[in-house]
Amino acid sequence: MxxxxxxxxxxxxxxxxxxxxxxxxxxxxxxxxxxxxxxxxxxxxxxxxxxxxxxxxxxxxxxxxxxxxxxxxxKGYKSLKGNPLEIDLSVTEVIELAGFKAGTSSFKLQKTSADKLIAKKLSIKAGSPVFIIERVRTADERPVVYTIDVFSKDIVRGSFKKFSGSLSKLLRERHDQKIEYSKAEIIPILVKPYIAKKLEIKTNVPLLLIEEIDYSIQDHPILYCREYWAAELFSFTIFRRHHSN
Structure with a gap:
């Protein structure tokens, strides 16, 4: 060169x-x-x-x-295809890397008590206070991802209010909660009516559900996430090393 x-x-x-x-x-x-x-x-x-x-x-x-x-x-050129899964990027970063302007068209924040499933995911006691955030994320104002993020109230410094952009960045910069690594499961599903309405797509079309737990360097769960990605718009790539005996 x-x-x-x-x-x-x-x-x-x-x-x-x-x-x-x-x-x-x-x-x-x-x-x-x-x-x-x-x-x-x-x-x-x-x-x-x-x-x-x-x-x-x-x-x-x-x-x-x-x-x-x-x-x-x-950054990409208006393409949401081929995002690398081995790198833990936030939804905001995936959209921006694809060349789009990331935004949020719907935001719901609630404080509630952890049920048994959430308690197990976050390694906390059932009934512990948690925050649940539901958002519809947009690319150039088009709905593309519906996300549900759950985290313990105990990791938050002071009050927690509506915000824009990356949740992981907010937790890192304002609440000293740095995500070190994540474990994720990718599940192909058919969209349910309530999600179809949020993403402005037809029912019974494919979605990619990414269910993920984000961990601290001490291996403690910080975030439990469920992300519903519009499969017609997104694809992901996985790099696999060949192992020979």
Missing amino acids: EKIKKFGQPLPFIVRNKIVQLIEEGAFTPSNRIPSEVKLAEILGVSRVTVREGLRLLEEDGLIIRRQGVGTFT
Whole structure:
């Protein structure tokens, strides 16, 4: 790959333009992770500091998303297909990586008592106070995902009110609850009438249900989630390593 010629514009702008060119040429595919700063510096023949500044410009332009501790991802081009499942991305991030504007058309927050199922999922006692959040998430104002998130009141600092954007980010930044890893099950189902109404789709069409528990670094459950994804709009990819005996 041709290295950057060091003349003309300031180097961070040249790096920014070169990475855009590589994305357009297919070197970095939409919604996928791009190389590390160290690797990009090696590829482009510039310093890591210059690469970091170039990536900052791309982030300001809305062309990439940077996830601390996970990596940097190119945004897609109006496609919700092929999202990588081995990377734990929030619904907001999946939609934004696909090139859409993420939003919320419906929001319901309630405080209630955990039933036996929720208590088991969150490793708390039945009857413990929990918050349940139901949302319809949108991509460019089109309903695409219906989500139900449940978490213990004990992890919340102070009051908990209506918000916009990523719940996991909110819990991390305001309530010091960092999700370290997740365990998820993907279940193909037929849409029920009440969900069809929320997503503005026909009944008895396929949906992808992702049932997930998010854990802290101490292996304690933070969130129990049920996400109903419109199957006609979304697909996911799984990368499997070959194991030979």
